[in-house]
Amino acid sequence: xxxxRLAVAAAFALAAAAVTAAPAAAxxxxxxxxxxxxxxxxxxxQGFENKxxxxxxxxxxxxxxxxWRSMRGPGGFDQFLHDTLNAGRCDVVMNVPxxxxxxxxxRPYYVSSYVFVYAKKRKYDIxxxxxxxxxxxxxxxxxxxxxxxxxxxxxxILHSKPFDVGDTPGESPADILAAVKSGQIGVAVTWQPxxxxxxxxxxxxxxxxxxxxxxxxxxxxxxxxMAMAARKTDTRTRDALDGAIGRNKDELQxxxxxxxxxxxxxxxDVQGAQT
Amino acid sequence: xxxxAVALFAAVTVTAAAVGxxxxxxxxxxxxxxxxxxxxxxxxxxQNYSATRHSALDEIKASNVxxxxxxxxxxxxxxxxxxxxxxxIGDTLYFxxxxxxxxxxxxxxxxxxxxxxxxxxxxFAVSVACCDLVNRGVGYGDGKIIVNALDGQVIALDMNSGKxxxxxxxxxxxxxxxxxxxxxxxxxxxxxxxxxGGEFGVRGYLSAYDIKNGKRVWRAYSAGPDxxxxxxxxxxxxxxxxxSTWNGEQWKVGGGTTWGxxxxxPKLNSIYYGTGNPGTxxxxxxxxxxxxxxxxFARDADTGMAKWGYQMTPHDAxxxxxxxxxxxxxxxxxGRTIPSLVHFDRNGFAYELDRRNGKLLLAKKFxxxxxxxxxxxxxxxRPVVDPRYxxxxxxxxxxxxxxxxxxxxxQPASYDEESGYFIVPxxxxxxxxxxFAVKYKSGFPFVGAIVKMYPGPxxxxxxxxxxxxxxxxxxxxxxxxxxxxxxxxxxxxxVSFYGTMDGWFKxxxxxxxxxxxxxxxxxxxxxxPISYTHGGKQYIAILSGVGGWAALGMAAGLTEPTxxxxxxxxxxxxxxxxxxxGDLVVFSL
Numbered sequence: 001x002x003x004x005r006l007a008v009a010a011a012f013a014l015a016a017a018a019v020t021a022a023p024a025a026a027x028x029x030x031x032x033x034x035x036x037x038x039x040x041x042x043x044x045x046q047g048f049e050n051k052x053x054x055x056x057x058x059x060x061x062x063x064x065x066x067x068w069r070s071m072r073g074p075g076g077f078d079q080f081l082h083d084t085l086n087a088g089r090c091d092v093v094m095n096v097p098x099x100x101x102x103x104x105x106x107r108p109y110y111v112s113s114y115v116f117v118y119a120k121k122r123k124y125d126i127x128x129x130x131x132x133x134x135x136x137x138x139x140x141x142x143x144x145x146x147x148x149x150x151x152x153x154x155x156x157i158l159h160s161k162p163f164d165v166g167d168t169p170g171e172s173p174a175d176i177l178a179a180v181k182s183g184q185i186g187v188a189v190t191w192q193p194x195x196x197x198x199x200x201x202x203x204x205x206x207x208x209x210x211x212x213x214x215x216x217x218x219x220x221x222x223x224x225x226m227a228m229a230a231r232k233t234d235t236r237t238r239d240a241l242d243g244a245i246g247r248n249k250d251e252l253q254x255x256x257x258x259x260x261x262x263x264x265x266x267x268x269d270v271q272g273a274q275t
Numbered sequence: 276x277x278x279x280a281v282a283l284f285a286a287v288t289v290t291a292a293a294v295g296x297x298x299x300x301x302x303x304x305x306x307x308x309x310x311x312x313x314x315x316x317x318x319x320x321x322q323n324y325s326a327t328r329h330s331a332l333d334e335i336k337a338s339n340v341x342x343x344x345x346x347x348x349x350x351x352x353x354x355x356x357x358x359x360x361x362x363x364i365g366d367t368l369y370f371x372x373x374x375x376x377x378x379x380x381x382x383x384x385x386x387x388x389x390x391x392x393x394x395x396x397x398x399f400a401v402s403v404a405c406c407d408l409v410n411r412g413v414g415y416g417d418g419k420i421i422v423n424a425l426d427g428q429v430i431a432l433d434m435n436s437g438k439x440x441x442x443x444x445x446x447x448x449x450x451x452x453x454x455x456x457x458x459x460x461x462x463x464x465x466x467x468x469x470x471x472g473g474e475f476g477v478r479g480y481l482s483a484y485d486i487k488n489g490k491r492v493w494r495a496y497s498a499g500p501d502x503x504x505x506x507x508x509x510x511x512x513x514x515x516x517x518x519s520t521w522n523g524e525q526w527k528v529g530g531g532t533t534w535g536x537x538x539x540x541p542k543l544n545s546i547y548y549g550t551g552n553p554g555t556x557x558x559x560x561x562x563x564x565x566x567x568x569x570x571x572f573a574r575d576a577d578t579g580m581a582k583w584g585y586q587m588t589p590h591d592a593x594x595x596x597x598x599x600x601x602x603x604x605x606x607x608x609x610g611r612t613i614p615s616l617v618h619f620d621r622n623g624f625a626y627e628l629d630r631r632n633g634k635l636l637l638a639k640k641f642x643x644x645x646x647x648x649x650x651x652x653x654x655x656x657r658p659v660v661d662p663r664y665x666x667x668x669x670x671x672x673x674x675x676x677x678x679x680x681x682x683x684x685x686q687p688a689s690y691d692e693e694s695g696y697f698i699v700p701x702x703x704x705x706x707x708x709x710x711f712a713v714k715y716k717s718g719f720p721f722v723g724a725i726v727k728m729y730p731g732p733x734x735x736x737x738x739x740x741x742x743x744x745x746x747x748x749x750x751x752x753x754x755x756x757x758x759x760x761x762x763x764x765x766x767x768x769x770v771s772f773y774g775t776m777d778g779w780f781k782x783x784x785x786x787x788x789x790x791x792x793x794x795x796x797x798x799x800x801x802x803x804p805i806s807y808t809h810g811g812k813q814y815i816a817i818l819s820g821v822g823g824w825a826a827l828g829m830a831a832g833l834t835e836p837t838x839x840x841x842x843x844x845x846x847x848x849x850x851x852x853x854x855x856x857g858d859l860v861v862f863s864l
Contacts, residue, residue, distance in 0.1 A: 037718065076838075097715050145721045
């Protein structure tokens with residue numbers, strides 16, 4: 001509940017001569033989302049952020065409404081936040097890294113990681129960016145993500161190919177899987193929740209989590225806890241979301257798993273292709 | 276002297292054709308260095324090999340500049356940042372727009388377009404260009420106009436027909452390499468080209484191509500073993516430092532791009548240029564001096580072999596690329612005339628070196644707010660860093676001056692031969708730096724630096740200053756609301772010209788900085804003024820068209836303060852003063 005929404009509710013209550021306390025429950029959960037960015041969200045409500053919003057809305061007894069804006073236009077996610085959540089047009093972003101700046105994050109509701117993806121039949125021995133076989137492979141990566149720095153630190157970037165799905169409307173996180181399948185690249189390094197949903201269409205591929213590392217002499221973070229976000233000043237909404245997360249942890253995890261999201265538990269996990 | 280040269284030039288060429296004394300056929304027989312002595316033309320991006328940007332024309336002077344008015348204008352057909360300048364060769368004016376890099380040849384007698392050329396480019400270049408889709412102009416030599424395209428192509432066009440003669444790929448956008456700088460043509464035979472980027476750990480290099488056929492003659496890397504950096508027996512500095520000052524194999528992605536300006540001393544046969552920041556932004560990930568990033572290099576023009584290298588900012592922690600122009604002048608210091616190189620660096624220090632051997636003559640702050648280093652130790656040549664302003668992992672560092680865009684970026688200064696002052700366009704922003712912050716690229720979490728830039732002490736974000744190279748001090752300061760992101764032109768008439776991001780084109784007294792005249796152009800200015808003559812009349816030309824890093828918010832439609840490596844916050848109010856759009860604007864009395 002934001003202050004602004006409370007004020008509206010109060011005005012409504014006055015106008016209606018304070019007949020009932022019920023209208024507060026009818027206030028919608030206003031979600032800021034991308035209308036065309038699967039597997040995260042789309043206008044048809046098919047993404048995992050849509051399903052998570054439904055679950056949270058249900059838990060709070062609030063109908064879900066959306067403010068749509070591309071996260072991948074000029075200025076990317078920061079500009080998206082600036083124009084939606086921080087402009088007061090909506091109140092919740094479903095999926096951001098825990099410890100994000102410029103927003104009020106909830107407690108994390110899942111943890112996932114960057115992963116290597118390669119053809120199962122290759123049986124590569126890859127457990128980290130220091131695995132020797134990487135020196136002989138063309139490596140696809142999403143630019144401006146932690147693996148880019150890791151590839152630079154090891155000079156592996158010299159035989160790598162950048163993808164820019166996160167800044168390019170219309171492109172799909174599945175593009176990097178297609179590149180592995182076609183042999184254009186030997187291995188991909190990407191954020192698991194972006195491709196888990198598509199992995200079922202690529203039964204010949206396997207994914208292996210990329211653990212955090214200090215091997216190159218500096219901290220490299222590949223595992224990220226993820227949270228929801230409210231506006232910086234909106235502790236009421238943040239508290240409401242935290243409550244919903246606490247009471248519905250299993251339901252949220254079930255939604256994530258149904259989208260192939262791998263919940264990170266440690267460096268030994270291996271996710272095979274799911275059918 | 277220059278007047279004599281012009282007269283001689285006219286005498287030599289007068290028989291060549293009926294279309295005027297500047298003819299293409301005649302120019303091809305005249306060495307580029309001699310053509311650059313003719314103040315009626317502007318045949319190199321920086322006017323001459325010494326990069327002085329000082330015109331010997333004096334029809335326009337302090338007493339009459341108030342009557343300056345628009346002579347002609349033309350749309351460039353592009354809206355992003357126009358950081359370059361036109362060339363004038365004979366009766367034709369040539370210029371290149373911002374991306375998509377339209378190139379025009381304009382007949383100065385009636386302003387019709389003789390030809391237009393737009394290169395076919397790899398669109399991925401747009402996604403990897405860091406700081407707007409700018410361009411800094413074309414080069415000329417051997418009857419060709421040399422065009423650098425954003426996607427790394429270098430294209431030689433026949434100057435009469437605009438048809439491509441040869442094309443080379445000097446970089447690959449898929450590896451983060453782009454091309455925004457202007458080429459320098461040396462001795463009518465070499466095309467010297469740099470590289471921009473570094474986003475994927477590009478290792479910077481300077482390349483020289485044969486102007487006849489585009490064949491590569493040499494390539495000198497900014498990091499790596501001496502065989503790559505073209506360091507041999509003739510080099511005055513340490514051996515193999517391009518490898519030994521890096522951790523492990525990080526030199527392979529060592530950065531040190533070469534996207535600024537290049538100058539040349541025909542007598543010493545030396546090319547001078549600066550290299551950019553080292554590979555990754557985060558300094559804790561790359562221990563060591565990271566040579567030869569942030570370095571002024573002198574190289575043999577024919578072989579590319581290094582003669583000397585002076586690293587200004589070892590182990591850069593602030594993104595103070597050392598690529599700004601190297602201006603070659605003879606300075607009279609302590610009773611001796613020294614062939615010198617003067618360089619106003621992003622890091623806020625003015626460096627003056629003996630260009631024969633790289634010996635440091637003077638290094639002083641040209642903006643008193645500079646605080647990352649207290650001074651430069653004249654014995655070691657190293658900056659004495661103030662640890663309070665050293666960026667490091669997990670620590671918020673506030674109030675670093677200058678901001679990452681530097682006390683001065685690529686916008687070139689001029690050397691006013693009349694007063695002996697350098698007229699220097701500067702920035703005046705400071706920054707807060709957070710080396711490690713969790714961020715989100717739509718769909719992908721990451722850890723990155725958050726940089727916030729804001730106006731420096733006094734509230735002005737830029738200034739044009741006059742620098743006395745002998746005393747090593749600022750003579751006058753004209754404060755500007757925004758960074759002075761356009762270059763300067765000084766003239767024998769005692770008037771200097773520059774444009775501002777809020778759209779003003781100004782004439783000031785070179786000796787005092789007093790504003791004598793101004794005109795509001797269609798867009799903000801980040802380009803560099805030139806002067807030429809046509810029909811015996813002096814003209815001043817400038818590209819208007821705001822953009823570049825300093826105006827990235829407007830150019831890319833960003834309003835989030837930390838976007839554009841923190842630059843957006845520093846120019847939020849630009850929209851109250853100007854809008855995007857490229858135009859050539861030309862003035863005369």
